[in-house]
Amino acid sequence: MMKEIMDSNFKEEVQNQSGVVVVDFWASWCGPCKMLSPVIEELSNEMTIAKFTKVNVDENPQSSQNFNIASIPTLLVFKDGKVVDTMVGFRPKAELEQLVKKYI
Amino acid sequence: MQRYDIAIIGSGPAGLSAAINAKIRNKNIIIFGYEDFSSKLIKAPKINNYLGFHGISGLELKEKFKEHIEAMNIEITYERVNNIYAMGEYFSIMVNETIYEAKSVVVATGIEYTKPLKGEEEFLGKGVGYCATCDAPLYRNKIVTVIGYNKEAEEEANYVSELASKLYYIPMYKSNYELRDGIEIVQDKPMDIIGKDRVEKLILSSRQLETDGLFILKDSISPAQLVPGLLMEEGHIKVDRTMKTNIEGCFAAGDCIGRPYQYIKASGEGLIAALSAVSYVDSKRI
Ligand SMILES: Cc1cc2nc3c(=O)[nH]c(=O)nc-3n(C[C@H](O)[C@H](O)[C@H](O)COP(=O)(O)OP(=O)(O)OC[C@H]3O[C@@H](n4cnc5c(N)ncnc54)[C@H](O)[C@@H]3O)c2cc1C
Numbered sequence: 333m334m335k336e337i338m339d340s341n342f343k344e345e346v347q348n349q350s351g352v353v354v355v356d357f358w359a360s361w362c363g364p365c366k367m368l369s370p371v372i373e374e375l376s377n378e379m380t381i382a383k384f385t386k387v388n389v390d391e392n393p394q395s396s397q398n399f400n401i402a403s404i405p406t407l408l409v410f411k412d413g414k415v416v417d418t419m420v421g422f423r424p425k426a427e428l429e430q431l432v433k434k435y436i
Numbered sequence: 437m438q439r440y441d442i443a444i445i446g447s448g449p450a451g452l453s454a455a456i457n458a459k460i461r462n463k464n465i466i467i468f469g470y471e472d473f474s475s476k477l478i479k480a481p482k483i484n485n486y487l488g489f490h491g492i493s494g495l496e497l498k499e500k501f502k503e504h505i506e507a508m509n510i511e512i513t514y515e516r517v518n519n520i521y522a523m524g525e526y527f528s529i530m531v532n533e534t535i536y537e538a539k540s541v542v543v544a545t546g547i548e549y550t551k552p553l554k555g556e557e558e559f560l561g562k563g564v565g566y567c568a569t570c571d572a573p574l575y576r577n578k579i580v581t582v583i584g585y586n587k588e589a590e591e592e593a594n595y596v597s598e599l600a601s602k603l604y605y606i607p608m609y610k611s612n613y614e615l616r617d618g619i620e621i622v623q624d625k626p627m628d629i630i631g632k633d634r635v636e637k638l639i640l641s642s643r644q645l646e647t648d649g650l651f652i653l654k655d656s657i658s659p660a661q662l663v664p665g666l667l668m669e670e671g672h673i674k675v676d677r678t679m680k681t682n683i684e685g686c687f688a689a690g691d692c693i694g695r696p697y698q699y700i701k702a703s704g705e706g707l708i709a710a711l712s713a714v715s716y717v718d719s720k721r722i
Pocket residue numbers: 445446447448449450451468469470473474475476477479480481482483484485486515516517518544545546547662689690691692696697698699700702
């Protein structure tokens with residue numbers, strides 16, 4: 333299950349967390365985001381060792397600005413509160429899994 | 437929605453050969469391409485290296501191909517595929533407003549894509565994008581530049597200009613540009629994209645533009661853009677002997693996988709790709 337994060341609790345839910353947190357920046361009008369969502373959702377159910385979250389960029393402009401999101405979908409991987417990796421655009425599940433595994 | 441066994445992207449010799457071989461194996465296929473099959477086929481004046489057809493012209497060979505696929509009841513879907521997403525068990529194939537689904541894919545798109553600009557790949561997702569309408573809301577009140585290779589790009593530029601504080605349009609073709617008032621048309625050659633962490637400037641041959649975002653809207657798309665996640669090697673799709681790519685269920689054939697660029701090589705690879713796709717689909721059946 334992926335948790336919805338807002339500007340108001342981004343710090344608490346992502347930056348103040350230890351371990352690996354994946355954040356999916358998306359919006360309802362973005363086609364590739366819609367395709368990526370079920371793929372990450374599936375991965376989140378398999379990789380319970382990481383925390384998977386999503387941020388709607390329309391409703392949460394502050395978080396997207398803070399992390400310089402210039403294109404969506406963008407995935408940020410946080411480890412112990414710091415951004416350690418970025419992935420822009422749709423990717424197949426195997427590649428996403430590889431990306432997250434690097435930091436576990 | 438019906439899910440095809442194999443979707444073939446491209447109607448050149450590689451795609452057509454993949455189609456006939458998949459059909460012989462009784463697979464439910466869909467093939468995307470053009471009425472002329474391939475502009476490279478109809479342009480060839482004389483072909484002397486396609487076994488069995490000495491001295492044939494490209495147009496004549498095209499007619500032979502046409503007879504062949506018609507005899508086998510293969511119909512080409514005359515549409516351009518925009519994106520293919522590997523969803524895991526299947527692929528989603530985006531064609532304008534329609535989505536098709538297939539268990540496996542054969543990419544046979546030939547090679548026509550223009551070379552990327554200097555800095556284009558480095559700043560992809562850091563200010564450089566290929567879908568202006570997708571990312572427009574992220575550029576509200578910012579400066580955006582659109583490099584347009586065709587008329588459709590004008591529509592995207594018009595849409596983005598409603599949100600951006602300033603929009604530069606750089607046309608790479610000649611026409612009457614139907615652009616909204618306030619859009620600045622820049623007739624100049626783009627050379628280089630520069631910046632630190634993200635795009636800051638576009639260098640043209642006789643001027644520089646400060647810009648927050650840069651959209652490059654082309655006719656043809658590279659395979660890695662067509663199929664996000666597809667592994668490339670020196671400008672071609674990386675495949676093994678069985679025409680398998682790095683993505684499970686995705687195969688490739690023809691000019692898009694490498695030199696030499698020849699008809700009979702493309703057809704041979706189309707055959708291998710189709711047979712590999714057939715085995716893949718069969719192995720998945722429960
Ligand atoms: C003038 C000329 C003469 C030549 N002479 C010879 C010769 O004598 N002998 C020889 O062996 N070779 C010759 N060639 C080379 C030959 O044309 C190519 O090697 C061959 O066409 C490659 O086949 P292909 O199927 O890989 O790709 P192509 O023939 O390029 O076909 C790919 C097709 O896919 C379509 N496509 C691409 N992207 C999409 C998409 N997203 N959605 C839908 N459709 C898409 C393309 O528009 C195209 O129709 C010649 C080429 C030219 C230009």
